[in-house]
Amino acid sequence: MTRTKRACGAAAALALAVLALSGCGDSADARGSGAAYEQAYANHEPLHVVGYPSTGSLRLTQELVWHIADGKTDDLRSLATGDSDDSQSTKTARNWVKGFEDGAQGKVTADFYDGGSERQVVVLYFHDTKQVKEFSMRLDGDAGEDGWKVLMKETDFKDATRKPAWAPKAPGGTGSKSSRH
The missing domain is CATH 3.10.450 (Nuclear Transport Factor 2; Chain: A,)
Structure with missing residues (x-):
């Protein structure tokens, strides 16, 4: 794997981690959090x-x-x-x-x-x-x-x-x- 491909893969993984930790990946809305919806x-x-x-x-x-x-x-x-x-x-x-x-x-x-x-x-x-x-x-x-x-x-x-x-x-x-x- 080339260095460029490894760097792009690492950047993508980092972006997903940031989204998950920031709550952006948890489709929260006015009626409740994404976790509450998923549990229901x-x-x-x-x-x-x-x-x-x-x-x-x-x-x-x-x-x-x-x-x-x-x-x-x-x-x-x-x-x-x-x-x-x-x-x-x-x-x-x-x-x-x-x-x-x-x-x-x-x-x-x-x-x-x-x-x-x-x-x-x-x-x-x-x-x-x-x-x-x-x-x-x-x-x-x-x-x-x-x-x-x-x-x-x-x-x-x-x-x-x-x-x-x-x-x-x-x-x-x-x-x-x-x-x-």
Whole structure:
């Protein structure tokens, strides 16, 4: 190996070490550190995915399912859009935990509809309980990819746990909700 190649390899290794030690390699964000996210990921059943989520909408959906599975209503409520007032988001979080906690602890498939650039509709299929849940999310403000939030205005338990009439019986149905309506 030439001296130049060894020097480039050493420089690359040094750069990676600096990134790791500085925390830049640990994708920390406003919702928690990368290590906390990785631990939550390891503690839960993998989320099965259909459709085309963005990185942010996928992460938000994973966190939503984990908070439901763990019964963490306050953490779930923290994922609400700015136009969901505290009363609405609190009641919705309680309804979702009460209605879907058992299902969220098992196999869950998230079916992402439409493009995930600013808004996205997601249908969750809870395989163990045979429940189906639709929710909407969007970028909330100018926060970029980490600014994804969930619309949480389902204060009535029956409304919050009602199966969407339009959703396919199984994940991977016939395409975007908006193209069918």
